[in-house]
Amino acid sequence: MTDYAPRSLADLQAGLQNYVLGDGVSDDILSELTGGASDQSKRRLHIYHSGYRSRMNEALQSAFEQTWAYLGDDAFDAICTRYTETNPSHSPNLGDHGRNFPRFLQQALSSDPEIAELATMDWRLHSAFDAPNAAILTGEQLANVGEAQWASLGFVFHPSVSLAQFEWNALEIWHALDQKQTPPVAEKLNEPVGHLFWRSDQRSYFRTLESDEYAALKGLLEGLGFAQVCEQLAEGYPNTSIDASIGTWLARWLSDGLLSEVKPGPV
Template identity: 35%
Template sequence: MSAQDTRALADLQRDFQRHVMHGHERIVDAVGGTPRVPAILRLAIYSEAYRLRLTDALASTLPRLQQFMGRDQFAALALEYIDLSPSTYPSIRWFGDQMPRLLQRSFPEQPWLAELAAWEWTIAAAFDGPDAGPVGVDILAAVAPEQWPALQFRFHPTVHCLQLRTNAAQLFKALTEENLPPPAVALDEPQPWLIWREGLKTQYRSLDADEHAALECMRAGGTFEALCDTLCAWHEAEAVPMQAAGMLKRWVVEQMIVGVS
């Protein structure tokens, strides 16, 4: 193939992509058609298939959102999303990361929709996240007393914290268990949640304010001493070391810690 032919083929491919994604019609003259199946109809088949495939991908990643909204409304939302946020990833798995933002903008009076999408996306990210070997509880017993103040912990890459201002987590749980979901509501106070993968199973649980602050401190590279300082906002000074040690032990047992230094 000559350089000129290569350029012509590249131009043809770009025109085809533009038509499928944006409806540009320059490619129409390059496509053969018949009176029964004209070129524009042949191209429409590809455009429709492209959108159906991406809609299916969104529904696969956000099944509870689709279930909660209903198939028709979700399909309309998916088409809007496809036009506003075309796929830019080699893997279709990561298509949909901006969905919570679109829902936030399109349905400000229903904030649980954006949070349900963010919740499901984070659940999927934890499930698909990279592997890392967790440490055992023996790692804590081996630490010398003088080493504790400067101790730092490395968390599993699937550990995520979300601050929810609605009952999106309860909606997700009810829909997953095929139960009638509770009424969607906004909360009086934000509720932090922890999501991670323990072995091959994705886990989640709500967090009290002290544990949430402790996790944020440690995941940001804080030391055990910084952890204790953080917990002083919730506990008496003499009780803080025991509280901090208890949290660390729980994180280890839940396979969230993969390194100690």
């Protein structure tokens, strides 16, 4: 005679979670939860299985509105389901579910690379809107920085700020879709183009960057000191007046609310 010990509550919860996140094979968990595997019980359990995927797909629709419009309902729903099956959500925030979606599309739809870039644009705007609040550095505060401090000065950026480079005309496609117009045919650009994303006054924004401003922001976001970035720009763009450019950029960064505080840079 074999003794039977029912599984603990934690094991049952884990079994239900595995069913919801898995392929929908239910007999084992049904036996544990209900003592049988009737058709009615299977239907009830399937509600959890399909409901989870519906919620995840809805979250992706919300975050990737233009990607959804570009692919169409059926294709987008299918790729979302594939993504959710291989990238189950581990965050209590539904808005986080799409974090790896652009990278997934880059691999899953590699023959159409503009789709991953379009999704990147959607996600950066979504993330900028959802980013936490933070202090905004003012021109007056920056003016109070001593001249000697500029040699090692760095910046803390607002949490909503991010950069992305696109090799395809994802920006044109996004604009057309946003205006409910037919998007242009996907075309590869002559060279990668950088874009800046941020939030101001509860709205997400983006703008295209010249390569020198993109390099400056990229270096500062990676933690380089202001002087280091200026030196790199002087070497990389010898025909550009870096002093004039950096002054113009700083004024705009302050106006757009990109900077949160000044910090000591690396020695």
